[in-house]
Amino acid sequence: MSLTLDTYRLLGRSGLRVSPLALGTATFGTEWGWGAGREEARRLFDRYTELGGNFFDTASTYTNGSSERLLGEFTRTDRDGLVLATKYSTLRRPGDPNSGGTHRKSMLASVEASLRQLSTDYIDLLYLNVWDFRTPVEEILRGLDDLVRQGKVLYVAISSAPAWQVSRMQTIADLRGWSPLVALEIEYSLIERTGERDLIPMAREMGLGVVSFSPLGGGVLTGKYGREDLNPTGPVAGETAGSRRSLNAALGMVTERTLAIADVVKEVASELGRTPAQVALAWTMKAPGVTAPIIGARTVAQLEDNLGALQVDLTPSQLARLDEVSAIDPGIPHSLLASDHIRTVTTGHMKIENRR
Numbered sequence: 531m532s533l534t535l536d537t538y539r540l541l542g543r544s545g546l547r548v549s550p551l552a553l554g555t556a557t558f559g560t561e562w563g564w565g566a567g568r569e570e571a572r573r574l575f576d577r578y579t580e581l582g583g584n585f586f587d588t589a590s591t592y593t594n595g596s597s598e599r600l601l602g603e604f605t606r607t608d609r610d611g612l613v614l615a616t617k618y619s620t621l622r623r624p625g626d627p628n629s630g631g632t633h634r635k636s637m638l639a640s641v642e643a644s645l646r647q648l649s650t651d652y653i654d655l656l657y658l659n660v661w662d663f664r665t666p667v668e669e670i671l672r673g674l675d676d677l678v679r680q681g682k683v684l685y686v687a688i689s690s691a692p693a694w695q696v697s698r699m700q701t702i703a704d705l706r707g708w709s710p711l712v713a714l715e716i717e718y719s720l721i722e723r724t725g726e727r728d729l730i731p732m733a734r735e736m737g738l739g740v741v742s743f744s745p746l747g748g749g750v751l752t753g754k755y756g757r758e759d760l761n762p763t764g765p766v767a768g769e770t771a772g773s774r775r776s777l778n779a780a781l782g783m784v785t786e787r788t789l790a791i792a793d794v795v796k797e798v799a800s801e802l803g804r805t806p807a808q809v810a811l812a813w814t815m816k817a818p819g820v821t822a823p824i825i826g827a828r829t830v831a832q833l834e835d836n837l838g839a840l841q842v843d844l845t846p847s848q849l850a851r852l853d854e855v856s857a858i859d860p861g862i863p864h865s866l867l868a869s870d871h872i873r874t875v876t877t878g879h880m881k882i883e884n885r886r
């Protein structure tokens with residue numbers, strides 16, 4: 531595989547062309563304790579776009595609005611050449627119940643805030659960020675469709691939500707002639723593969739391109755974490771409370787399992803003369819259904835390292851080792867459906883390919 535950022539891919543069931551690696555901007559701004567200041571964020575933006583990168587991922591609340599404001603500032607000279615994806619639904623004002631959630635009032639107010647922060651009059655791709663388990667799907671879909679009809683949003687998409695709800699939404703959107711969902715943004719990496727059970731197959735069947743976040747498991751797959759980081763409860767020695775290392779510890783990203791996966795990633799990287807980050811990203815880029823992993827770089831050196839994934843070729847045996855160490859329990863009904871017994875009762879001993 532030798533790709534470039536300007537080897538564009540089509541996003542889901544749309545004609546929109548996006549780079550095979552998106553640039554995440556949760557690191558634009560220092561408000562969350564683990565991001566880049568304005569100057570380094572500018573260098574990240576410049577390097578990515580210089581190489582043909584066009585796909586940016588942000589959200590109205592990232593770094594308390596700084597991420598969108600910096601993107602707005604940097605994109606002023608070539609707004610139309612770029613694809614800006616942002617998200618709504620996380621609480622923007624503590625204490626105001628309608629400033630978050632997936633409903634129409636939160637959606638419209640968040641989009642207006644994003645347009646202001648991004649200094650633009652349209653958003654290329656609007657994601658529902660996180661499912662709130664409270665809003666009727668018709669309200670969400672009609673609200674999204676209204677935004678498209680108003681020209682404020684070009685395409686709509688969804689992030690962390692149950693597969694069955696997304697599938698139902700896509701069916702309703704199709705039947706009603708409302709704007710379809712064109713992308714599904716989920717956490718997906720060698721340490722988080724549970725999306726393979728239902729979310730990714732659903733996305734492929736329903737025409738949503740998968741855009742994967744945290745492809746390096748917050749940094750664990752770069753090989754810089756070790757057994758000394760196995761402390762998921764307390765603060766990490768030598769790190770400030772808001773650092774990424776502390777966040778990863780709090781989120782339980784560093785476990786015996788994830789470190790064992792990182793060890794195999796390191797072995798494969800050394801065989802190929804590559805870095806672990808490049809191997810981990812290359813694995814995600816190769817996964818069926820994935821349109822673009824989102825890079826989460828804090829420095830230009832990390833960005834350069836991660837972009838090296840575009841040139842990584844994994845051999846079948848390396849892929850098999852990575853798949854094996856990161857394998858998940860498929861859960862029901864998949865474990866049952868994969869059994870010899872079920873294969874026998876549904877297909878007998880006949881060869882029936884699973885393709886049309």
Ligand SMILES: NC(=O)c1ccc[n+]([C@@H]2O[C@H](COP(=O)([O-])OP(=O)(O)OC[C@H]3O[C@@H](n4cnc5c(N)ncnc54)[C@H](OP(=O)(O)O)[C@@H]3O)[C@@H](O)[C@H]2O)c1
Binds near residue numbers: 553747828
């Ligand atoms: N839809 C959602 O709900 C959602 C959720 C999360 C993220 N996202 C999006 O996805 C993007 C990426 O997510 P993520 O930050 O979790 O991605 P990630 O790639 O798993 O982790 C990125 C972190 O790893 C470290 N890192 C990155 N490249 C490195 C390298 N080459 N060598 C060593 N360390 C490296 C950096 O942390 P340190 O250097 O500080 O250790 C960086 O902040 C975000 O910016 C955001 O746009 C979306």
